[in-house]
Amino acid sequence: MRALIKSKPGIGLELQSIAVPSPGPREVLIRVKKAGICGTDVHIYTWDDWAASRVSLGLTIGHEFMGEVVAVGKCVSGIEVGSRVSGEGHIGCGHCYCCR
Numbered sequence: 001m002r003a004l005i006k007s008k009p010g011i012g013l014e015l016q017s018i019a020v021p022s023p024g025p026r027e028v029l030i031r032v033k034k035a036g037i038c039g040t041d042v043h044i045y046t047w048d049d050w051a052a053s054r055v056s057l058g059l060t061i062g063h064e065f066m067g068e069v070v071a072v073g074k075c076v077s078g079i080e081v082g083s084r085v086s087g088e089g090h091i092g093c094g095h096c097y098c099c100r
Helices: 039-046 049-054
Strands: 002-006 014-017 028-035 064-072 084-088
Antiparallel strands (some): 002 014
């Protein structure tokens, strides 16, 4: 699959081919059809002070998306292969700088 990755400091992103992951027991695998570009992505692209102090290199961007479920983990219920879904991936850990 293809992914936009912030692999080094400075302006820009790299389009890379990476392995397709397998979903864990409580996860789904989504084939992304469309993705949005938000302000966070612009900060990461330009590698401004905000991004440099908060983002780890190697990050794959694109947390606002829609697509189709192509695989489900064994403990997933209520969603099946072929379901159309959208996501906005701000899931807080409660521990890192941004969540505190």
